[in-house]
Every structure is written in C-alpha cells, then in structure tokens.
Amino acid sequence: MPSLFLDGVTVRYDGKAGPAVQRAALTVSTGDFVILTGRSGCGKTTLLNVAAGLVAPSSGEVRVDGRAIVAPGADRAVVFQNDALFPWLSVxxxxxFAxxxxxxxxxxxHERADALLALVRLDGVGDKAVWELSGGMRQRVGLARALAAQPNFLLLDEPLGALDALTRERMQTLLLDLWASAxxxxxxxxxxxxxxxxxxxxVVVMAPDPGRIVHEIRLDFGRRxxxxxxxxxxxxxxxxxxxRADLADMIFQGEPA
Amino acid sequence: MTLATEARSRPLHDIRRAEAGPDALSVPWSRPVAPRRKAVSTARRVSALTVLALLAVWALAAALHLVSPVFLPSPAAVLVKFATVATVGFADATLLQHAISSLVRVFVALAAALAVGIPVGLAIGLSPVGRGIFDPLLEFLRPIPPLAYLPLIIIWFGIGEPSKILVIAIAMLAPIALSTAAGVKGASQERLNAARALGASRLQVILHVMLPSATPSILTGLRIALGAGWTTLVAAELIAATRGLGFMIQSAAQFLVTDVVIMGIFVIAAIAFVLEFVIRRIEAALVPWAGKD
Known part of the structure; x- marks a missing residue:
C-alpha cells in the first residue's frame, strides 16, 4: 500500500517575511481521506501543492514509498477549485487527457473515459464542449479526468468551493462513493x-502566521x-x-475576535 | 453577453406578467430595459446614411463639374470602369488577374510569416533567452514603415517576386510573433499545473496546453497581420510588378486614369472587408470557446 509522506515541510515564498508553511508533517495512505482545513492564509493549499510536486519545499521533503518527490506525476492527480478543464477539448x-x-x-x-463519465454520473455528455456544462458537471469532469490516471493519491484543492449548496451536498456523497470504490x-x-x-x-487543522498544523482528529462518519x-x-x-462545535473551536482558536 | 442575458430573462418576465397581472410591473425598478439591439441598428442606419450622403456629394460635385473629371470622375464613371477593367482589363490584365496576383502575394507572405512568427512567439513566451534574442529585433522592426526598408530589400534581393513577398512578410511578422507570445504568457497557470499533474512532459505541456491556449491570441495576430500585409501591398507592388491591384493603381496614376485609381481603392477595401469577415468566421469555428471561459 503506497503512502505519501510530508516530512518537516517548510515553504517560504520570495518577498514574504514568515514561511507560508512551517515544519508540517503528514501521511496519506491508501484508503485515507485526509482533510486539510483552517482559516484563510494558513497554507493548506500550499501544502497540497507541495504534495502534488507543484511547489518545491524550501526545506523538508515529500516521499512516496521512500522515494523523494521533486515533480508532479500522474500517480498524484490533482482536482482544482476552478476545475482547470481544457476548453478546446471535448468532455x-x-x-x-492523462x-x-x-x-x-x-x-x-475513449472506452475508459466513457466508463469514468458514467462513474461520476455524467453518461452521454462525452461529446459536449466543457463550456456547455454547469459548474457541478464541470467539477465532476475534473474528478473523472483525475481518476483516469488511476492515481495512488487524489489531491483535491477546494473542489466544491465554487458550487451552490445543493450541488455541493450531492458532490460530497459522490466523493464518498468514489473514495469507497477507488x-x-x-x-x-x-x-x-x-x-x-x-x-x-x-481532519488536519492548520493555523496561519506561520502556516502550521495545529490539530489532527480521526473520524468515521464517512465510513458510516x-x-x-x-x-x-x-x-x-x-x-x-x-x-462540529469542536472543529469550529479548533479552527477559530487564537483568532482575534 | 448582455444581449443574451436579456433575451433569457425576458420569458421569465412574461411569466410573471401572466401570473401577477400588469400591476406587478408598474413598480419603477421593474420597468423593462430597452433592448440593446435598437442602439446597434441606430448606428447602422446612421452609417448607411453617412455613406449615401458622401456618395451624393461626390455625384453632385462631379455632375456640376466643380472639379475637372480628370481629377474626380463621377461614381457612374467609376462603376463603368469597374465593368470595363473586369472584362477587358487594364495594363495587360483583367481585374480578377490583378486581384489574384495580389492575393497570392499576401497569402504566400502570410504563410512565411506564420512559419517564422509562431516559433519566434513561442520562444519569446517560453524562455528568457528567446525573449532576450527576439524582443529587441521585433521592437526594432515593428514601428518601421515598409516603404523605409523597401529600397534596402531591392538592393539585397533584386526586383523579383521574392522581394515583394518579403516586404509583406516582414510587415506581418511582428503582430504574429507578439500575439503568439502574449497567448503563451496568458495560458492559465492552473491548466498548466493540471496537465503536469496528469503526467504531461514539458513538450506535451507546450503542444497540448500552451499552443491551444494561445490559439485565440494567434488568430487575433493573424487578423492584424493580414490587415498590415494588405496595406503594405501597394508599397510592395511598386517594385517592378506587372500585375496586382497596387500595380494597377500605380500605373493608372502615372497616366492620370483617375477612375481606375478610385475603382482600385474600392476593390482593395472590399477585399480587405471580405478577408476580415472570413477570418472572423474561422475564429468562430476554430476557437468557439474563446471568451466563454
């Protein structure tokens, strides 16, 4: 079973005083559904990009099964908040693509793509242009595109952030279904x-200034x-x-009121 | 965009009217907005009137002999000349033959400019070394009027067909290269990251993400280039041409055949208009997603 290790990862951006992420350690194994959360500016997206290989850590390293990661790869597919689909290609x-x-x-x-589209409940839209789809449908195309690479790790950067509340709830159960089957x-x-x-x-809770991991809790609601x-x-x-109350307390702990 | 939104919101409006009766609409803020289409057709109508008025002034001036017909032939005379040159020809070639010679020159030059301009634009957009090499060259070339480097090109390459094509191609190079570079630089970082995270190599990212991202911009550059090339045509055909619209105007002017000069100007304008229209259609077919994303 492959595991993704983030080992003492620190990221500094040019021109910023403090680090965006400081000495973060995290492990994601097959079957895990790890959530990164926290207030704005706590470095959660930066940490995800480090795991993807899109941002190089200033110190510390990322390893998959003992092998250091220095670049993005199809074993760690990414789903982006703004779906980042390619509008010049059909769904x-x-x-x-991968x-x-x-x-x-x-x-x-094409066979594999059609099977994946069915998996994300988008049968029959393969020939459409991506700009003809709604936000929720586009995000599901993004999921199918990431799964096509048969990744060992799926990295999701606020994939439901731009969706309306109802679509969002439906996407949450879809994500759980995909997680249970993948x-x-x-x-x-x-x-x-x-x-x-x-x-x-x-659930891994991060806090800003500098971005760091402050809490980690284990849950089983998804398994239920x-x-x-x-x-x-x-x-x-x-x-x-x-x-829910406990997690809110952890997230807003130390927040100037 | 606004038009589409309005069109879509109208049925809703109608439903509300049907359900709640006209009173619900009498609140001031819900007064229907006048459709934008009307403004467009007003502008069109004024444009048509302007053109007609200019034609009338021209016809009147010619009819009253305010100016000698040698300098200002009547619109009717120009129209008759159009028919004559189209059938009998002028300066040893019919109008169609002149037009085809010019179009062939412009399109050969366009092909050459694309073959050089797109790779140069990619180099500028992709690497600091490429930008360092080509940016100053293009910035040097871009503002020079073609008539300024024409004599040098004759000295270097003679008065044959390659010189004419070269002059047009140079005028087209900068817009194509610069808009390709702009398109490459404007490619969304998230899409580039997505491609990398889906296993694309550096070359694959360039071919499958950067180039398609840059296509709308390249097509805009192509449209500007074609305009620039077409305006350079007359200058290029000053070089010992025996055919071409620019040559036709040039030789007509030498013999003071003003009606052919004016007719030639209209033909050049009409062809430019058609080319612009065709490219817009190509854009709509090739990059229907541009502006929608």
Missing amino acids: RDNVA LRMAGIAERQR EAGFLMVTHGIEEALLLGTR YAAGEPVRSIKADPDFVSA
Missing part, C-alpha cells in the same frame, strides 16, 4: 466544517455513509453535532 477528451499523455490508443482512451488515498482542502467532518477519516447510513441521520447524530 471525453478532457477525461482521457491516457493520451501516456500514449494509450484512442479507442481504449484504491487510492484522498487529500482534500476545504473550508466547509460539515464537509470536513462528513468526508474525512482524518459507505456502510449504508444516510447522510441526514449521520448529520443528526449528537456525535456529529458536537464534533
């Missing part, structure tokens, strides 16, 4: 407290959903309600 070719880069033949690419470790940045609790097997319990009953559980 199907967007999903098949397969095309890997030199897989067109017919196989053989991968998920690492996701979010601002949503309920979202963090519902999806995460572990995967075992068949409805979301509404999970959210009504007193454990969930008190966890």
Whole structure:
C-alpha cells in the first residue's frame, strides 16, 4: 500500500517575511481521506501543492514509498477549485487527457473515459464542449479526468468551493462513493466544517502566521455513509453535532475576535 | 453577453406578467430595459446614411463639374470602369488577374510569416533567452514603415517576386510573433499545473496546453497581420510588378486614369472587408470557446 509522506515541510515564498508553511508533517495512505482545513492564509493549499510536486519545499521533503518527490506525476492527480478543464477539448477528451499523455490508443482512451463519465454520473455528455456544462458537471469532469490516471493519491484543492449548496451536498456523497470504490488515498482542502467532518477519516487543522498544523482528529462518519447510513441521520447524530462545535473551536482558536 | 442575458430573462418576465397581472410591473425598478439591439441598428442606419450622403456629394460635385473629371470622375464613371477593367482589363490584365496576383502575394507572405512568427512567439513566451534574442529585433522592426526598408530589400534581393513577398512578410511578422507570445504568457497557470499533474512532459505541456491556449491570441495576430500585409501591398507592388491591384493603381496614376485609381481603392477595401469577415468566421469555428471561459 503506497503512502505519501510530508516530512518537516517548510515553504517560504520570495518577498514574504514568515514561511507560508512551517515544519508540517503528514501521511496519506491508501484508503485515507485526509482533510486539510483552517482559516484563510494558513497554507493548506500550499501544502497540497507541495504534495502534488507543484511547489518545491524550501526545506523538508515529500516521499512516496521512500522515494523523494521533486515533480508532479500522474500517480498524484490533482482536482482544482476552478476545475482547470481544457476548453478546446471535448468532455471525453478532457477525461482521457492523462491516457493520451501516456500514449494509450484512442479507442481504449475513449472506452475508459466513457466508463469514468458514467462513474461520476455524467453518461452521454462525452461529446459536449466543457463550456456547455454547469459548474457541478464541470467539477465532476475534473474528478473523472483525475481518476483516469488511476492515481495512488487524489489531491483535491477546494473542489466544491465554487458550487451552490445543493450541488455541493450531492458532490460530497459522490466523493464518498468514489473514495469507497477507488484504491487510492484522498487529500482534500476545504473550508466547509460539515464537509470536513462528513468526508474525512482524518481532519488536519492548520493555523496561519506561520502556516502550521495545529490539530489532527480521526473520524468515521464517512465510513458510516459507505456502510449504508444516510447522510441526514449521520448529520443528526449528537456525535456529529458536537464534533462540529469542536472543529469550529479548533479552527477559530487564537483568532482575534 | 448582455444581449443574451436579456433575451433569457425576458420569458421569465412574461411569466410573471401572466401570473401577477400588469400591476406587478408598474413598480419603477421593474420597468423593462430597452433592448440593446435598437442602439446597434441606430448606428447602422446612421452609417448607411453617412455613406449615401458622401456618395451624393461626390455625384453632385462631379455632375456640376466643380472639379475637372480628370481629377474626380463621377461614381457612374467609376462603376463603368469597374465593368470595363473586369472584362477587358487594364495594363495587360483583367481585374480578377490583378486581384489574384495580389492575393497570392499576401497569402504566400502570410504563410512565411506564420512559419517564422509562431516559433519566434513561442520562444519569446517560453524562455528568457528567446525573449532576450527576439524582443529587441521585433521592437526594432515593428514601428518601421515598409516603404523605409523597401529600397534596402531591392538592393539585397533584386526586383523579383521574392522581394515583394518579403516586404509583406516582414510587415506581418511582428503582430504574429507578439500575439503568439502574449497567448503563451496568458495560458492559465492552473491548466498548466493540471496537465503536469496528469503526467504531461514539458513538450506535451507546450503542444497540448500552451499552443491551444494561445490559439485565440494567434488568430487575433493573424487578423492584424493580414490587415498590415494588405496595406503594405501597394508599397510592395511598386517594385517592378506587372500585375496586382497596387500595380494597377500605380500605373493608372502615372497616366492620370483617375477612375481606375478610385475603382482600385474600392476593390482593395472590399477585399480587405471580405478577408476580415472570413477570418472572423474561422475564429468562430476554430476557437468557439474563446471568451466563454
């Protein structure tokens, strides 16, 4: 089972006084759904980009199974907040992008892309242009595109941040379904407290100035959903309600009121 | 954009009217906005009137012999000349042959300018070394009027066809290269990151993300270049040409055949208009996503 280790990662940006992330340590293994959350400017997106290999740490390192990571790779696919789809490609070719880069033949690419579109409940839109789709549909195309690479780790940077509340709830259960069926470790940045609790097997709370990890909690609400319990009953559980209050306290701890 | 939003919101409006009756609409803030389309057609109508008025002044001036017909032939005379040159020809070639010679020169020059300009633009957009090499060269070339380097090109390359094409191509080079560079620099960082995270190599990122991202900008450059090339045409055809619209005007002017000069100007303008229209259609077909994303 592959594991992604962030070991004492510090990131300094040019021209900034303090580090964006200071000495952060984190492990994501297959089957984990790790949530990064915290107030704005706490470095959670930076940390995710370090895991992706898109930002090089100033000190510390990222390892996958003991191997140091220095560049992005298809084993760590990324889903972006603004979906970052390629508007010049059809929906199907967007999903098949990683397969095309890997030199897989067109017919196989298309078959696999159509299967993935069905997985994210977007059957039959393969031939459409991406700009014809709604925000929620685009984000699902982004998910299918990332999954096409059959990554060991799926890194999600506030993928639901720009969606309306109803779409967002539907996307949360879709993410849980994908997580339960995929053989991968998920690492996701979010601002949503309920979202963090519902999806995460572990929630990592960060705080700003300098960006650092301050808390880590373990949860099993997502597993309960995967075992068949409805979301509404999970959210009504007193454990969930008190966890929500606790997590809010952790996030806003030290916040000048 | 605004037009589309208005068009979409109108049915809603109508539904509300149907449900709540006209009174619901009498609140001042819900007064329907006048459609923007009307403003466009007003401008169109004024434009048409302006053109007609100018034609009338021209016809009147010619009819009253305010100016000698040698200098200002009547619109009718120009129209007749158009028919004559189109069938009989002028300066040993028909109008179509002149136009084709000019178009061939412009399009060969365009192909050459694209073949050089796009790689140069990529080099400027992708690497500081490329920018260091090509930026000063382009900035030097860009503001020079083609008539200024024409004599040098004749000295170096003679008076044959390559010289004419070269003059046009040089005029086209800067807009193509600079807009390619702008398109490459404007490629979204998130899309580049997405491609890298999906396993694309550096070359694949350039081919599959940067170039497509830059396509709308390249097409804009192409449109500007074609305009620049077409305006350079007359200058290029000053070099011992025997055919071409610029040559036709030039030789007509030497014999004071003013009606051919004026007719040639209109033909050049009409072709430029058609080219612009065609390129806009190509843009719509090739990059339908431009501006929607």
